[in-house]
Amino acid sequence: MSLLTELEAAMPSGSLATDPDVTDRYRFDRTTWVEPGHPLAVAIPGTRAEVAAAVKVAAAHRVPIVPRGAGSSLCAGSQAVDGALTLSTEKLDRVLDLDPVDELITVEPGVLNAEVSAATADEGLFYPPDPASKTFCSIGGNVATNAGGLCCVKYGVTRDYVQRLEVVLADGTVIETGTDTIKGVAGLDLTGLFVGSEGTLGIVTRVGLRLRRRPDGAATAVAAFPTLASAGRAVADIAASGLAPSLLEIMDRATINLVEDATNMGLDRDAAALLLVQSDSPSPLRGQEMDAATVLCDAAGASYVAATDDPDEADQLLQARRMVGWVLEELGEPIWDDVGVRRSRIPQLLARIEDIAARHDAEAFTFGHAGDGNMHPVLLVRRNDPDARRRALAAFDDIIEATLELGGTITGEHGVGSIKAGFLERELGGANLELQRRIKRTLDPDGLLNPGRWL
Numbered sequence: 001m002s003l004l005t006e007l008e009a010a011m012p013s014g015s016l017a018t019d020p021d022v023t024d025r026y027r028f029d030r031t032t033w034v035e036p037g038h039p040l041a042v043a044i045p046g047t048r049a050e051v052a053a054a055v056k057v058a059a060a061h062r063v064p065i066v067p068r069g070a071g072s073s074l075c076a077g078s079q080a081v082d083g084a085l086t087l088s089t090e091k092l093d094r095v096l097d098l099d100p101v102d103e104l105i106t107v108e109p110g111v112l113n114a115e116v117s118a119a120t121a122d123e124g125l126f127y128p129p130d131p132a133s134k135t136f137c138s139i140g141g142n143v144a145t146n147a148g149g150l151c152c153v154k155y156g157v158t159r160d161y162v163q164r165l166e167v168v169l170a171d172g173t174v175i176e177t178g179t180d181t182i183k184g185v186a187g188l189d190l191t192g193l194f195v196g197s198e199g200t201l202g203i204v205t206r207v208g209l210r211l212r213r214r215p216d217g218a219a220t221a222v223a224a225f226p227t228l229a230s231a232g233r234a235v236a237d238i239a240a241s242g243l244a245p246s247l248l249e250i251m252d253r254a255t256i257n258l259v260e261d262a263t264n265m266g267l268d269r270d271a272a273a274l275l276l277v278q279s280d281s282p283s284p285l286r287g288q289e290m291d292a293a294t295v296l297c298d299a300a301g302a303s304y305v306a307a308t309d310d311p312d313e314a315d316q317l318l319q320a321r322r323m324v325g326w327v328l329e330e331l332g333e334p335i336w337d338d339v340g341v342r343r344s345r346i347p348q349l350l351a352r353i354e355d356i357a358a359r360h361d362a363e364a365f366t367f368g369h370a371g372d373g374n375m376h377p378v379l380l381v382r383r384n385d386p387d388a389r390r391r392a393l394a395a396f397d398d399i400i401e402a403t404l405e406l407g408g409t410i411t412g413e414h415g416v417g418s419i420k421a422g423f424l425e426r427e428l429g430g431a432n433l434e435l436q437r438r439i440k441r442t443l444d445p446d447g448l449l450n451p452g453r454w455l
């Protein structure tokens with residue numbers, strides 16, 4: 001039997017798409033500047049058993065599979081590959097169990113990030129990792145990329161919340177990893193191995209997540225700085241002071257002006273950097289933490305500092321931060337980077353990015369998670385400038401080089417995908433990368449899962 005006939009037999013009718021009008025929708029993720037391939041077909045299974053059956057058929061025919069969540073990857077991680085089967089988890093979208101006593105939730109991978117917190121709100125709980133894409137990215141994709149977000153400075157990243165996984169391996173075998181218990185050291189940490197493996201080691205079909213008690217409010221401050229160095233000092237001083245901000249975000253001058261153009265919020269267009277600080281500690285501690293943070297910003301040389309505990313005002317400020325991606329998409333083609341340095345080196349990194357952009361005549365907007373040193377320099381390719389993409393990509397490579405020179409990482413949260421594979425050995429070293437390739441060969445000897453990505 002042919003592959004497509006066997007796949008059709010392995011899943012209920014309507015679970016396999018071959019019509020290009022449908023499959024074309026699964027070619028792209030959000031990495032607009034990398035040309036995707038054409039999938040052989042798109043499988044849309046609705047149960048773990050159907051995923052396993054589809055994987056077994058594909059493995060028997062030696063056909064590669066691209067696992068796909070909601071397709072919001074910014075590193076070309078879920079784009080279609082020529083001749084491969086794309087397997088979408090969109091129908092695996094059920095919340096399976098909520099245990100408010102032990103603060104655990106079990107979901108299928110196609111559940112969206114924001115839906116997890118929504119499902120737990122009535123119990124006074126929430127799921128902390130909060131990518132700016134939380135309303136349109138899936139938990140399976142978050143696990144596969146070890147996604148971060150705005151409040152990770154206090155609460156940590158996806159890896160810190162994944163208790164258990166169910167995974168379909170490359171040959172269709174189903175395994176379970178992890179434990180519901182707070183402690184557990186039985187065997188190697190396979191859960192940790194799959195988190196961040198970008199669909200190259202297995203397809204996640206069920207996720208057990210730890211939850212946290214929902215804070216009862218937040219206080220937020222905004223501070224403008226005349227120089228990058230003074231903003232960097234404020235970040236370092238806040239970190240060293242022992243305060244536990246639940247959010248510490250930075251925007252450079254170009255990004256401040258971008259947001260101001262879109263919102264007319266009254267941001268200081270001349271500021272070199274803007275910091276957003278938030279505390280969600282219980283009252284009255286959060287007020288004290290905000291007071292301390294604003295004093296530290298003043299002492300570091302801020303030209304303007306204001307704090308609020310009005311949720312609407314805070315929401316407006318955070319919306320301004322979250323909307324940067326959309327504003328850039330309206331202006332042209334944004335080439336997102338995602339690099340990380342230790343916090344004390346953020347001013348050096350921002351200064352290097354400005355120099356690199358000027359040298360290549362590229363337009364850079366840098367913002368990101370100052371609290372954990374994870375920066376997003378976005379290079380904008382304006383539609384009316386045919387040479388802009390070449391210049392932007394040259395700047396993109398140089399920013400990664402500069403990050404490595406500063407002892408940083410080529411990706412803080414978006415992943416390696418197809419776009420940064422060439423830099424991986426520089427960061428990891430040859431022996432480390434070879435060991436990772438051996439692990440990949442053990443789990444997927446024929447190299448069928450997410451081919452052409454980082455391994």
Ligand SMILES: Cc1cc2nc3c(=O)[nH]c(=O)nc-3n(C[C@H](O)[C@H](O)[C@H](O)COP(=O)(O)OP(=O)(O)OC[C@H]3O[C@@H](n4cnc5c(N)ncnc54)[C@H](O)[C@@H]3O)c2cc1C
Pocket residue numbers: 029030066067068069070071072073074077078089109130131132133136137138139140141142143144145146147148149150198199200202203204205325326413414450
């Ligand atoms: C505007 C914007 C803002 C963003 N902000 C953030 C942010 O703040 N923080 C952040 O971390 N990311 C951010 N991202 C990137 C993206 O949303 C994340 O990488 C997200 O985790 C991807 O989830 P997804 O469901 O869309 O996965 P997809 O794009 O579908 O897939 C991503 C990767 O996961 C693999 N995968 C997906 N599902 C599975 C599965 N069930 N099993 C195995 N592998 C799987 C895919 O093969 C691929 O390698 C942003 C993206 C956009 C467009």
